[in-house]
Amino acid sequence: MKHDIQLMVNGDTYSLAIDPCRTLNQVLREDLNLTGTKLGCGSGDCGACTVIVDGRSVSSCLTLAVEVDGKEIMTVEGLAPSGEELHPIQEAFVEKGAIQCGFCTPGMELSAYHLLSKNPTPTEKEIREGLSGNLCRCTGYNKIVEAISVSADRMNRKPSKRKSR
Amino acid sequence: MKRSGFDYYAPETIQEAVNLLADLGKNAFVMAGGTDLLIKKRHGMIFPDAVVALKNIKGLDRISVGPKKGLSIGATALLADVAAHSGIRNKYPAISDAAKNTANVQIRNMGTVVGNLCNASPSADNAPALLALGATLSITGPQGERTLALEDFFIGPGLTVLEPAEIVTGVTVPPLLPNSGTAYVHLSARGKVDCSAVCVGAHVELKGRKVDNVRLFVGACAPIPMRTPRAEKTMIQKVFTNKLAEKAGETASQEALPITDVRATMDYRNSMVAVMTKRALLLAHKRAM
Numbered sequence: 001m002k003h004d005i006q007l008m009v010n011g012d013t014y015s016l017a018i019d020p021c022r023t024l025n026q027v028l029r030e031d032l033n034l035t036g037t038k039l040g041c042g043s044g045d046c047g048a049c050t051v052i053v054d055g056r057s058v059s060s061c062l063t064l065a066v067e068v069d070g071k072e073i074m075t076v077e078g079l080a081p082s083g084e085e086l087h088p089i090q091e092a093f094v095e096k097g098a099i100q101c102g103f104c105t106p107g108m109e110l111s112a113y114h115l116l117s118k119n120p121t122p123t124e125k126e127i128r129e130g131l132s133g134n135l136c137r138c139t140g141y142n143k144i145v146e147a148i149s150v151s152a153d154r155m156n157r158k159p160s161k162r163k164s165r
Numbered sequence: 166m167k168r169s170g171f172d173y174y175a176p177e178t179i180q181e182a183v184n185l186l187a188d189l190g191k192n193a194f195v196m197a198g199g200t201d202l203l204i205k206k207r208h209g210m211i212f213p214d215a216v217v218a219l220k221n222i223k224g225l226d227r228i229s230v231g232p233k234k235g236l237s238i239g240a241t242a243l244l245a246d247v248a249a250h251s252g253i254r255n256k257y258p259a260i261s262d263a264a265k266n267t268a269n270v271q272i273r274n275m276g277t278v279v280g281n282l283c284n285a286s287p288s289a290d291n292a293p294a295l296l297a298l299g300a301t302l303s304i305t306g307p308q309g310e311r312t313l314a315l316e317d318f319f320i321g322p323g324l325t326v327l328e329p330a331e332i333v334t335g336v337t338v339p340p341l342l343p344n345s346g347t348a349y350v351h352l353s354a355r356g357k358v359d360c361s362a363v364c365v366g367a368h369v370e371l372k373g374r375k376v377d378n379v380r381l382f383v384g385a386c387a388p389i390p391m392r393t394p395r396a397e398k399t400m401i402q403k404v405f406t407n408k409l410a411e412k413a414g415e416t417a418s419q420e421a422l423p424i425t426d427v428r429a430t431m432d433y434r435n436s437m438v439a440v441m442t443k444r445a446l447l448l449a450h451k452r453a454m
Binding site: 001003019020021023042043044045047050056057058059062063064066067111114115129130132133 | 171208218245269270274
């Protein structure tokens with residue numbers, strides 16, 4: 001039996017009738033065409049599918065869409081404040097070259113977003129712990145950690161930018 | 166995979182959830198965070214016809230710490246919330262350490278402590294710490310409510326004594342005596358996110374300098390999280406010293422029954438049971454002082 005659900009994704013409300021066995025990852029990618037969220041391992045190990053649900057980072061591959069009925073979801077498409085402007089985390093990723101193949105980037109950025117929302121001044125160790133659920137198959141971790149550290153500094157200097165979403 | 170679809174129910178009371186499970190039969194599964202259940206389904210280990218989610222049951226995510234009642238953690242309380250709870254960190258650091266060491270950030274934002282217990286993995290991070298503290302489970306089923314010592318809960322990898330349609334609604338830890346300390350230590354290949362190769366929970370009660378009572382549990386080294394009673398016995402009514410902790414560790418290593426698997430070899434695990442038991446004891450003792 002299909003279930004009627006409402007998802008608030010990046011500020012937009014979607015009413016959907018979905019099969020309960022479908023994951024949030026499938027619904028985002030296949031029904032809403034929000035393909036910025038990736039599917040990697042499908043078992044919660046790699047973090048490529050990370051999205052924010054009600055302010056917390058979760059693996060969308062292990063979340064049933066029916067379970068997040070009525071919740072607020074942010075995907076990488078909703079991270080930038082506008083079509084012209086990047087989020088400070090994204091800016092720092094570009095600047096520091098924290099992107100190689102790019103497959104892990106959406107998940108990394110959302111894990112960084114979750115970390116910085118809980119802890120705006122993380123140490124390097126805390127950044128690495130915050131990213132412990134995200135794997136980079138190109139192994140470019142150092143630049144990612146550097147980019148998050150730079151974006152944390154900038155977001156703290158410009159408090160207005162922190163409320164970009 | 167035989168079939169991929171399932172029906173989904175999100176009842177608002179425990180009784181409703183129990184009734185649903187009883188009506189739906191053995192291919193209906195309880196879901197808290199879903200992080201183990203959905204992986205098992207994906208790997209073809211289970212074929213659920215129905216999933217009964219607990220998330221709409223009000224108050225089931227409650228965490229409370231009090232001087233008289235001790236600690237209680239509801240079935241849907243998230244690992245992340247248990248790990249970050251200041252009351253737990255102050256009074257029961259072994260429990261917040263275990264929750265913090267479970268899986269990764271995202272899984273801790275979805276998964277629950279009680280779910281980790283009910284999944285009954287021999288390497289479940291939260292089991293040794295809660296076992297060492299003498300935790301009790303609250304269970305509701307078709308016959309009503311009952312409590313069960315966590316020590317009597319596990320019977321094998323993925324197996325528990327839960328009867329059909331029974332639900333674990335929470336786990337409770339008794340208040341600690343003033344001169345007692347607890348610790349959880351673990352070891353895994355990658356250090357942060359992977360399953361523990363060896364984990365130990367320890368609880369030490371002191372009377373003066375002597376060990377009045379001690380509970381030691383080892384995870385990932387037997388089909389269930391196992392107690393090491395001979396190691397405990399070596400310490401009772403003796404003055405706590407590094408040497409005594411080391412001796413208890415060596416005894417625990419003789420008691421453990423590890424196997425070789427992807428996470429570690431049997432020999433390595435045996436050696437590490439000694440080391441980790443000693444470390445857990447030293448930390449628990451420090452906290453008891």
